[in-house]
Amino acid sequence: MSKLAKFAEKNGVKYFMVSYTDLFGAQRAKLVPAQAIAGMEADGAGFAGFASWLDMSPANADLLAVPDPDAVIQLPWKPDVAWVPTVGVMDGQPVDQMPRGVLKALVARAAEQGLRVKTGIEAEFFLLTPEGDAISDPADTAEKPCYDQQAVMRRYDVIAEICDYMLQLGWGPYQNDHEDANGQFEMNWDFDDALVTADRHSFFKFMVKSVAEKHGLRATFMPKPIEGLTGNGCHAHISVWDLKGKTNVFADASDPNGLSKKGMQFLGGIMAHAKAMTVITNPVVNSYKRINAPVTASGATWAPNTVTWSGNNRTHMVRVPGPGRFELRLPDGATNPYLLQAAIIAAGLAGIEAKADPGARLDINMYTDGHSVTDAPRLPLNLLDAVREFDGDAVLKAMMGEAFSAAYIKLKLQEWQSFLGHFSEWERRTTLDV
Structure with a gap:
């Protein structure tokens, strides 16, 4: 069982907000059922990078936002949801322009x-x-x-x-x-x-x-x-x-x-x-x-x-x-x-x-x-x-x-x-x- 799946089971989490912050600081997320989080943890949630403030085009491959399970936060005001930040991957390589990756x-x-x-x-x-x-x-x-x-x-x-x-x-x-x-x-x-x-x-x-x-x-x-x-x-x-x-x-x-x-x-x-x-x-x-x-x-x-x-x-x-x-x-x-x-x-x-x-x-x-x-x-x-x-x-x-x-x-x-x-x-x- 993946780390996030275990977290969900232990804490009663039904959904994960798989989230990234773009270059302009806007927060982007997909709401992922806990039953599907293991696959996201392994491969990432797919986004069209051009649809946020990143230097990409509609022709780019999927931006895969891979969750960092060590940084997950359960929403205190809605405890059946947990927020988890990510690192970006595209075509098997890190996306060097993504802010969290720059910091890491x-x-x-x-x-x-x-x-x-x-x-x-x-x-x-x-x-x-x-x-x-x-x-x-x-x-x-x-x-x-x-x-x-x-x-x-x-x-x-x-x-x-x-x-x-x-x-x-x-x-x-x-x-x-x-x-x-x-x-x-x-x-x-x-x-x-x-x-x-x-x-x-x-x-x-x-x-x-x-x-x-x-x-x-x-x-x-x-x-x-x-x-x-x-x-x-x-x-x-x-x-x-x-x-x-x-x-x-x-x-x-x-x-x-x-x-x-x-x-x-x-x-x-x-x-x-x-x-x-x-x-x-x-x-x-x-x-x-x-x-x-x-x-x-x-x-x-x-x-x-x-x-x-x-x-x-x-x-x-x-x-x-x-x-x-x-x-x-x-x-x-x-x-x-x-x-x-x-x-x-x-x-x-x-x-x-x-x-x-x-x-x-x-x-x-x-x-x-x-x-x-x-x-x-x-x-x-x-x-x-x-x-x-x-x-x-x-x-x-x-x-x-x-x-x-x-x-x-x-x-x-x-x-x-x-x-x-x-x-x-x-x-x-x-x-x-x-």
Whole structure:
């Protein structure tokens, strides 16, 4: 009996969602009866790759999504269904452009160097009306809504249900809060190996949307869904360990920043490749309304626009809140969970290999005094600039994989062209009377 068949028998699972995440982060799945899962586990579920955001054509052979039984998650809100992520195979060969495979390859590359990357993410989202055109709580109007006690309790049923499920799954959730925008929330759970975190991040987005729908609401991770309010970040906390996961190789108590030489080099790689990474960490047109935004209603965007790092200072792209780890504050809610982790590892390993220097630590308030920093690189202003930065970074493209990089650049340029072809209300309003 296959692993998944045994899992079904033991846990009362009737169906499996055999799932993959495409290049744009969309989750694709087939609902497979438990009686048929053994065959899928052996050979994969067949998909037409062109029908999702992958660089394929209708003439391509079947994309076979082969389940990873060690990553299966039973749906707490519908326990007769289990979700299982996959790796892609076509014509007997791995599909190099598929995000989970890109991440697995980089995890293996880090392991060859005796390194085990562990990460945690802070996923922010809005709870909107079903139509998605307004925040769902009409009483959530505070000028400074962050950590609003009353507002979080008005959405207790949704937030507590999601947190209960994470507790049930053993993820170690440890805090939930109302965030800096009206209608916005953040939920945190324990850090883990990069692939585990990516799988959980992917499932979390699915779970939050499903629970919100159950309560008659709409959840969105869109970077900037409401004009004038703080956007959805997806901050990543990064540390690197030995292969046994027992010794933090980033930690050095004798260093003023609490980071070892290898930790500083990994950080140096993030700094060196940040502009190119942005097309992955901030992958949609709307992303650049968050990281290049004017001051929000609360008084701060909480998002960077320059490549700088600091100690425990949230106004920089990277902060070092404590010894042995750092926080990358660049990513937003649209980032692909697998590509986010892959880009972090790729840039960090490139930094170690190049013995990269992260540059000087800055301790100023970048929101008020950033104009005084004249030598810090600016982050891309739009999606096209971000694509061009990635395309021009031969090192990062090679680390991420040439097949993936070519496919991603191609589809992102198509997305940009689609955006340019859109006739906006702004154009009509500002140009009709010329």
